[in-house]
Amino acid sequence: MILEDKKKAFIQLGLFLEQFTAQPYQQNNSVLFNDLFFDKMERLMDQLHESNSWFKRPQLEFAFKSWSNALTQENLDKWLAPYDLSNEKLKTIGLILAGNIPMVGFHDVLSVLISGNKALIKLSSNDELLIPLVLDYLGTIEAELKNRYKITKEKLGNFDAVIATGSNNTARYFDYYFGKHPNIIRKNRNSVAVLNGSESKEDLLALGEDIFRYYGLGCRNVSKLFVPKGYNFDAFFESMFVFKDLINDEKYTNNYDYNKAVYLMSNFNILDNGFLTIKEDTSYASPISSVFYEYYEDLETLKNKINSDNEKIQCIVSNQLIENSVPFGSTQNPALWDYADDVDTMKFLLSL
Known part of the structure; x- marks a missing residue:
């Protein structure tokens, strides 16, 4: 052909x-x-x-x-x-x-x-x-x-x-x-977002798409936030509220109820808006209906951490705070040349 x-x-x-x-x-x-x-x-x-x-x-x-x-x-x-x-x-x-x-x-x-x-x-x-x-x-x-x-x-x-x-x-x-x-x-890989508190409402609404599209089941879904010390989550939660109808989905709700109950019984400190919990955690893979977050002291230290954890990360979302990051709201629209795990599939196939 x-x-x-x-x-x-x-x-x-x-x-x-x-x-x-x-x-x-x-x-x-x-x-x-x-x-x-x-x-x-x-x-x-x-x-x-x-x-x-x-x-x-x-x-x-x-x-x-x-x-x-x-x-x-x-x-x-x-x-x-x-x-x-x-x-x-x-x-x-x-x-x-x-x-x-x-x-x-x-x-x-x-x-x-x-x-x-x-x-x-x-x-x-x-x-x-x-x-x-x-x-x-x-x-x-x-x-x-x-x-x-x-x-x-x-x-x-x-x-x-x-x-x-x-x-x-x-x-x-x-x-x-x-x-x-x-x-x-x-x-397994997961995607992360790096915030510094200057994000607009539009940025955070788009971040909601990165988190909730496909119910968070994809490796390109954001499951972890890196935020600066003292970060105020009010604007984040306000923007997430447009996705509140997810709680009407029975399967999503079952996951939300179960994961929230596990956190509470384990005496974990969580923030909750009625359909999404966020929890301070060093892991990258958060369960459905939950997002982990981690504080960072300075961007250079964070860049080093992200580089060292490269094999665990699929996408990085930010307003160009991190090299090779993608814009908010774009994780689930990869181009044909955006290869999973940054491994060039075509190059591999043509080398055989």
């Missing part, structure tokens, strides 16, 4: 997904194969919520919007410009995908297919319906792509390399089984 044909297929996928970013969903007559897939996607969105109660329509719509924004000619050209994609190696790449947020593993699938390789995909049980439909759509747009992927429920075998995403515990399993093969193995 030539690269331009693969690009066109993914651009069409972006246009297809764009139809499902806001209700009522409207068919775009210029989108190919809507007669086969539009109603199927609408029905699937109901099934997704039944199979994974975190996958509610607003979260699905946000994910589709993110992907439709990413899969454009301009973005694909910019992403792929540094790489030599003139030869297809057709290596088989085993993919073990996460399923904590909708389509979270799709970037790996995209990278394998567009690099000229084949994907042997093991889906997460938490997201085993959406990616197959997306791949079916791609294969209908470009028939050759149907021969470039296979979904399996069996133990991975007959592969040339592996990209596996999981927890710190599963990473040890991955290391044991796949360590002899070229691999990318991803572990």
Whole structure:
């Protein structure tokens, strides 16, 4: 397959997904194969919520919007410009995908297919319906792509390399089984925000998006705040209040009630606004409905700490207080070239 044909297929996928970013969903007559897939996607969105109660329509719509924004000619050209994609190696790449947020593993699938390789995909049980439909759509747009992927429920075998995403515990399993093969193995990471008290209300509202989108389940969700000594959380809590309707979600509420009860029974000092608790803690991974915070004395010391903990951190959010930080509100809209764990997936695939 030539690269331009693969690009066109993914651009069409972006246009297809764009139809499902806001209700009522409207068919775009210029989108190919809507007669086969539009109603199927609408029905699937109901099934997704039944199979994974975190996958509610607003979260699905946000994910589709993110992907439709990413899969454009301009973005694909910019992403792929540094790489030599003139030869297809057709290596088989085993993919073990996460399923904590909708389509979270799709970037790996995209990278394998567009690099000229084949994907042997093991889906997460938490997201085993959406990616197959997306791949079916791609294969209908470009028939050759149907021969470039296979979904399996069996133990991975007959592969040339592996990209596996999981927890710190599963990473040890991955290391044991796949360590002899070229691999990318991803572990737990969390995202942090660095505040200095000068943030505007708009900044803090956007930070709420970084915290609460996908209920805080993603590695790009902010789960930890670094704040200066004496920081006043009043403005933070005031801005978070626009997300108060989360407490009407039964599953979120169950997590909030449980985690708050654990903190109180353990005599931890917490701040609470009725749907979010914040707790002083040196850890990075806070539970759902809770955010940890830690005081810092000066930015230079904090920069050194963040550098030393680099392997635990996915994104840093700030008003340019920290090098390579991203703006408030942007963590869940990564560009195609924003690789997980800062590991260049395309470079890895093309080196095989």
